[in-house]
Amino acid sequence: MKSNILKIGQKKILDVGATLREADIHGKILYVSDPIVDTLYGHIVRPQIESVGQIKVDTVEQNTIRYAMSVAERVIATDVECIVGMGGGRVLDVCKYAAFIAKKPFLSIPTTMANDGIASPIAVLKREDNKPKSLGCAMPSMLILDTELIATCPPALIKAGIGDTISNYMALKDWDLAVSRGKEVMNGYAYMMSKTSLDALMKTQYDSITPEFLDVLANSLVLSGIAMDFAGSSRPVSGSEHLFSHALDYYCDTQNLHGFNVALGTIAILKLIGEDYTEALHYLRKFEVDINPVHMGIDEDTFVYCMQNATAMRNNRYTYLHEVDLNTAVLQRLYRDLLTEL
Numbered sequence: 156m157k158s159n160i161l162k163i164g165q166k167k168i169l170d171v172g173a174t175l176r177e178a179d180i181h182g183k184i185l186y187v188s189d190p191i192v193d194t195l196y197g198h199i200v201r202p203q204i205e206s207v208g209q210i211k212v213d214t215v216e217q218n219t220i221r222y223a224m225s226v227a228e229r230v231i232a233t234d235v236e237c238i239v240g241m242g243g244g245r246v247l248d249v250c251k252y253a254a255f256i257a258k259k260p261f262l263s264i265p266t267t268m269a270n271d272g273i274a275s276p277i278a279v280l281k282r283e284d285n286k287p288k289s290l291g292c293a294m295p296s297m298l299i300l301d302t303e304l305i306a307t308c309p310p311a312l313i314k315a316g317i318g319d320t321i322s323n324y325m326a327l328k329d330w331d332l333a334v335s336r337g338k339e340v341m342n343g344y345a346y347m348m349s350k351t352s353l354d355a356l357m358k359t360q361y362d363s364i365t366p367e368f369l370d371v372l373a374n375s376l377v378l379s380g381i382a383m384d385f386a387g388s389s390r391p392v393s394g395s396e397h398l399f400s401h402a403l404d405y406y407c408d409t410q411n412l413h414g415f416n417v418a419l420g421t422i423a424i425l426k427l428i429g430e431d432y433t434e435a436l437h438y439l440r441k442f443e444v445d446i447n448p449v450h451m452g453i454d455e456d457t458f459v460y461c462m463q464n465a466t467a468m469r470n471n472r473y474t475y476l477h478e479v480d481l482n483t484a485v486l487q488r489l490y491r492d493l494l495t496e497l
């Protein structure tokens with residue numbers, strides 16, 4: 156049984172039971188959340204699950220590979236038929252990976268929109284040394300995005316999502332370069348999906364975070380996820396700005412949301428290679444996405460180091476950072492310019 160059910164809009168949280176029935180789910184259903192989200196919305200979701208099958212409950216304590224494997228083990232060992240995960244990226248990535256390992260359907264209910272991981276075939280989980288690792292898995296087989304509910308989450312967890320979508324701009328430029336240098340192949344359909352995801356946001360008529368705007372953002376983030384799934388890699392939505400972000404994950408003492416890191420990377424690298432970044436920056440400003448490095452706790456040395464070491468963060472991803480001058484003095488000047496501009 157394979158389903159691809161997608162529901163985006165206001166009050167869609169009320170469709171959990173109907174969605175499970177549509178997908179012909181019954182038997183044991185593992186409901187996974189975190190204490191805060193469960194307190195807020197558990198009373199809405201739990202009865203809907205109970206109307207379909209036998210509910211089992213888990214609370215995500217940590218987003219480690221080890222923990223996700225333990226959830227998968229529970230699913231396999233106790234014959235759970237489906238996982239329903241509700242929460243932010245930590246909960247959903249644990250569920251996504253556990254469902255993939257256990258080969259069971261997964262209904263994902265994001266309560267934030269902080270990145271395009273909400274619909275991607277990739278889970279980011281922590282290794283034993285607490286560093287993040289991106290793991291290939293499968294798209295959620297069912298996805299419910301209640302834009303009215305998400306509108307009440309902390310604004311940073313929406314602004315970061317805006318940042319992650321803007322990063323498609325740099326990612327596509329890097330992909331074009333890699334193809335022109337014969338380093339990578341093009342997937343025209345995945346390219347178009349990523350570009351459409353970006354354009355939908357850049358050309359949106361909305362200039363504040365309303366449920367209507369969240370509808371546009373939700374569609375963009377999901378489309379970015381589909382582009383990854385279609386391409387079989389994160390290439391359509393991840394270029395040099397993501398390499399820079401991965402370096403920050405490793406080397407920066409202050410940990411920022413992924414979406415802010417990649418948005419900073421996008422503007423910084425566009426400026427570094429002499430490309431026009433005014434449109435992207437204007438858009439970020441419109442939604443008050445603050446990517447000033449000082450506000451993000453990124454000092455000059457860390458910024459320079461992460462730019463210089465970004466390409467080492469993963470193999471087989473050719474970008475402008477492989478060709479541009481990464482001389483320390485050049486990057487220091489870039490950092491100082493960004494402090495005044497951003």
Ligand SMILES: [Zn+2]
Nearest residue numbers: 270271319417
């Ligand atoms: Zn991203």
